[in-house]
Amino acid sequence: MSTIKFIHTADLHLDSPFKGMSGLPVEQLNRLRESTFEAFANLIDYALEMKPDFVLIVGDIYDGENRSLRAQMKFKEGMDRLNSVGIPVFISHGNHDHLSGTWTRFELPANVHVFTEEVETVQLQVGEQSVSIYGFSYKERHIREKMIDRYPPAHNRDAYHIGMLHGSLAGDDTHAVYAPFTKSELLAKQYDYWALGHIHLRQHVHDEPPIVYPGNIQGRHRNEQGEKGFYDVELSKTGATFQFIPTSTILFDKVDVSCKGISHANEWLVACMEALETFRTRNGAGIVELKMVDVDQEAAELFSQSPEEEWLDVLRDASSDSEPFIWIQRILFSERTAPSTLAGALPRSVLGLMDSWTTDDWKDVVKDVYQHTRGVKYLDVLTDEDLTDIQAGAAALLATEMVKTE
Ligand SMILES: [Mn+2]
The missing domain is CATH 3.60.21.10 (Metallo-dependent phosphatases)
Structure with missing residues (x-):
């Protein structure tokens, strides 16, 4: 042979x-x-x-x-x-x-x-x-x-x-x-x-x-x-x-940005741009999600002072001229809404309940969207990562909405 x-x-x-x-x-x-x-x-x-x-x-x-x-x-x-x-x-x-x-x-x-x-x-x-x-x-x-x-x-x-x-x-x-x-x-x-x-x-x-x-x-x-x-x-x-x-010429990826010791927006911008530059050198063009990690109390407070869309806007602005291009699809701030930082018994008990849900429970919760006959063609197959995102998003909403009214 x-x-x-x-x-x-x-x-x-x-x-x-x-x-x-x-x-x-x-x-x-x-x-x-x-x-x-x-x-x-x-x-x-x-x-x-x-x-x-x-x-x-x-x-x-x-x-x-x-x-x-x-x-x-x-x-x-x-x-x-x-x-x-x-x-x-x-x-x-x-x-x-x-x-x-x-x-x-x-x-x-x-x-x-x-x-x-x-x-x-x-x-x-x-x-x-x-x-x-x-x-x-x-x-x-x-x-x-x-x-x-x-x-x-x-x-x-x-x-x-x-x-x-x-x-x-x-x-x-x-x-x-x-x-x-x-x-x-x-x-x-x-x-x-x-x-x-x-x-x-x-x-x-x-x-x-x-x-x-x-x-x-x-x-x-x-x-x-x-x-x-x-x-x-x-x-x-x-x-x-x-x-x-x-073979791919444009890479989809997730990029971590360490937020340790960051207390001002300009420091945050520098940290993000450095992370993007490292990605660019290694991979060329990309479409990335920026994930904030090592978010301490001070950084968390900084982030909470402006809506997420605005952080995204300034970063897209700041990075738009570089070549090969990197498009920032979204910023993941999930760490700033860790359950332990949430005040109030009600949000905590709701979060506890969400934590106890299995993948099947989550699929049941989102089925109106993901099984909608006209909606499905605009959506990708639901992955575990999507479910984690949905859970983090729900936790973020709880953090901002429920804490206010308590
Ligand atoms: Mn295929």
Whole structure:
């Protein structure tokens, strides 16, 4: 068995509209809207330089089921470039770019294989080495069926077996559950590698054999923080080695600002600007949440003297000229509303009650918004982090509203 090299990527979400980012100045919003294309170009550039044996794209190439014409054109150009150096590409479409959408067809070059809506097996020769690749494309947006049952078990031990599957682990409800599977169902197929897509957080579900989500190639909102990219994989019979290749050009992230010893607004501005500069040097352009930490009594008093929106405004003003740009999405002051600083028995008992709520209780509390038929399309899937934010926000409201009236 000889070693093979391939790229595993998923969730390109080309031409994401970044709808939730409407507060951004127009020039920066335009740059953000280019970011998925730039990340894709980084991927193609890398492939041309490193010449992997093949490329796997495990779903959600396009953000919308009615794939934009521009996204298709850019994607085709990328495929043409890979074709020019003879790199085969395998595509399994996912829930965002399922086969039932209406789009203007682009013909893709001959190096590209698009899986159909039934699980199929494609044989590939890499030199002397045979590789079997298994996959399917979503025929419609909602695939609730356990497609894993249709993947054939591997028999020929002289070949590598690679499964492409866009979907989620059964029981993982952080994302919409599509084509669910369990780890043991995947392992039972005896494949050498499972190339997954759909979950945007990069993760190794299992090591030997590898079951891997590479994550998306460009973050799209504050729940997709940190560097994004794809995996360059080398697979041999003794195992796999991974190299994570970053592609994102604008990083979503959270930046801590230490407020120790701060008693005036100008000191606070300096501390924030320094934190932003450190981020900029390390990461380039970004969209960040600034989290105030080490907030002592004096800093807490300072912050309480102006509304949160005003702190945000002055900071955006102060940082607007620097390049590459950093947009401050919001400031997290949560530490200033720690329950212990709250006076009054009533707010404390309400906070105590909130603390006792489980995740399910919280989901029940916010269901009018998150399950609203027209509202849901403007909201991302509710995460534990969102619930923590909601709880902190509720505590902040209690602090400012209830203390006053007591
Ligand atoms: Mn996706």
